[in-house]
Amino acid sequence: MQLTVGPNPFFWKPEAWSGLYDALASAPVQRIVLGELVCSKRLPFYQDRIPAAIETLQAAGKGVAVSSLALITLKRERKLSAELVETGVEVEINDLSMLAYLPQGMAFSVGPLVNVYNEGTLAWLAARGATSICLPPELPLEPVRTLARAGRDLGVAIEVWGHGRVPLAISGRCYHARLHGRTKDNCQFACENDPDGLDVATLDGQDFLAMNGVQTLSDSFACSDHQIEILQEAGVSRLRLSPQTGDFAAICALYRDRIDGKIKRGQIAAALQTRYPGIRLSDGFLTGACGAEWSGASAQS
């Protein structure tokens, strides 16, 4: 099973942004998707660094793709999206608008924010040129199995959300701006101080969600430590790891070791608990009654 690093959903300082990809050049991952997923207003801050990052990663033998925005509405965003297909780098579509810009016959990959729930959609996208599809994070194991089989028959690599705060929703409204009494158009980059998102708790103080500009994520970090074997048996060919602060390359190495049998079930979670004290994990979308559940709950306490 290969490892893919998804686009960084958060707004990081330019130096931190470059630092992530410098570190990933020597991390045990096969594919890296970069570029702006969440908010087009963030892009100018690090856009000039993208070509160098791509070059570094490609020189290190990594497969590289650039992500589209998750929600394309403004004229400027449509232009930006149309230009993305001209970069010569594989495009990961995270909004179906991209199908309007991709020339017929050009291969592309499909990110987790595109709704691929069934074989019909998968087959249609495969015929259109999709070579790799990361399934929506809310999909339970049973449909994942069915789609992995369908993907194998069609020659499409099937990827599953393996690690990181789960993208749960995208909106026209910026919640970070709203929290600061501003509107999206005058946000003053309220999200820049929350490089892992801003914690949102219930009225009882229970950690629940994380705010990231126009995006809402889970508070918990998805962790597929307990599902590695069943995902392999299901025919899932790639696991997606989503960036977070700290030594993210080391997190990638944990998953690599776990897949290669160098560490045992439970050891990714244990290492995460040690390195990020208080981190809450979940794997409920794959195997639980709801997304927030964690099958290693005893290890967490």
Next chain:
Amino acid sequence: MVMEIVCPAGTPASLRAAVKAGAHTVYCGFADETNARNFPGLNFDRTEMRDGIAFAHSHGAKVLVAINTFARAGSEPLWHRAIANAESAGADAVILADLGLLAHAASHHPGLRRHLSVQAAAANADMINFYARTFGVKRVVLPRVLSVAEIAAINAETEVETEVFVFGGLCVMAEGRCSLSSYATGQSPNMQGVCSPASHVDYHDDAGALSAKLGGYTIHRVTKGEPAPYPTLCKGCFKADQSTGHQFEDPVSLNAEKLIPQLFKAGVTALKIEGRQRSRAYVAQVVRNFRAAVDAQAAGLPLPEGMLASLTEGQAATAGAYKKTWR
């Protein structure tokens, strides 16, 4: 030209009430997970659908069948059957969101008119034109993330008819792209056709306050005697950065009745009312009022004012994303 009023019907009785109250068009769904209002006791079996459509047609009204969830892997025939049944029942169009289902309908039911559901979140003209070119989509229900100016810009760039929500429940997130409900309860709009399901709601009386929980998460608390809004996730009350409040959206519902003239100028074809889960009395009242409003608009008369205030959720209404400052 009169703008078309598209009204919800959760039951055959609501369908008849909406048609009698002046609905140009009614939308409804089958009683299973193929539609995004898959609530207990709602929706139509095959016979009810055929009879409902016959009733509407005999009164000059149209019926749209919503098959707007995302087909479950391994169970696509259930969704395919729903499309075939809608066609044989005489539906004027099906409302679809799923790429695979759109492709299936276009190739297997070419004569059946296809509308793009709000669940497909087609938020720009390029995407809408792509659906028209590829699957012959004739109308798009626009996501509730667009301002009136943006809707006008879309209409200037597409031949596809646009339908917009004007009244009822308001999604704050891009529709069809939200897993908040399944994160907390395991039930999602995309897969099961439900959001923040009543089966996972729990009200608690603690020390003079009434707490509302969804999936075990406390997201509302009111003093006893105050009206307690239904705990829909995106309209819950949360704590973030030392502030407690409705971080995503207040417990409001959409009311864009005052924007009817602007939406008309923006080139909108049809106005959609949310609420297949509502009573037929509610549906009839909303339909009557909106019908009067679009008739007045078409006749160049002033719109009746404040006609629906008492019907909005928690007595608070918003014009939502239609006003740019909402963002």
